[in-house]
Amino acid sequence: QLHRRCPYTIPANWSRGKDEPNIDYLKRLGYAEVGSEGKLEEREKFLKKMEGCVQLYGAVITATPPYSGKVHPHGLSNGWLWLARVLNLQPVPDVTATVLHAFLQTCSWALAKTYGVQFHKLLDMIYSTYLPKVVFLQYRCLGIKATMPLHLWDLSIY
Secondary structure, eight states, X not given: OHHHHOGGXXXXXXXXOTTOOHHHHHHHXXXXXXXXXXXXXXXXXXXXXHHHHHHHHHHHHHSOOSSTTOOOTTOHHHHXXXXXXXXXXXXXXXXXXXXXXXXXXXXXXXXXXXXXXXHHHHHHHIIIIIHHHHHHHHHHHHSSOOOTGGGGSOGGXX
């Protein structure tokens, strides 16, 4: 079940409960325990895992059903919905840029073919409005210059 391994396949703001320990919250976000000491995986490994899961999700929704004439049970329209929901949420430092890039890298051709001008308008909105917000948030929250979103700035590849 993909959403258990990567809750970002279900776009939502996963807020921490008042009395919820940090380790439980991070596990709910998809961090895995490493070793027997209960230590959590490193952030880079976590981001790589989220990227792979979202790419898998993108591949599934863009795939053609094996038998022609059948409707895809979870097709590209769900991908459009996923993208819209992600863009309507507050960005999460590192994670949002990672999953957004993974999704667009996998699905942009199919989305452009299906939604045409509307998809290009959405890309323009991502470029002009959403990514600057991601970069600012990442700098403010993590105290580092944004590295993950920078490769998204070249949206001409989509």
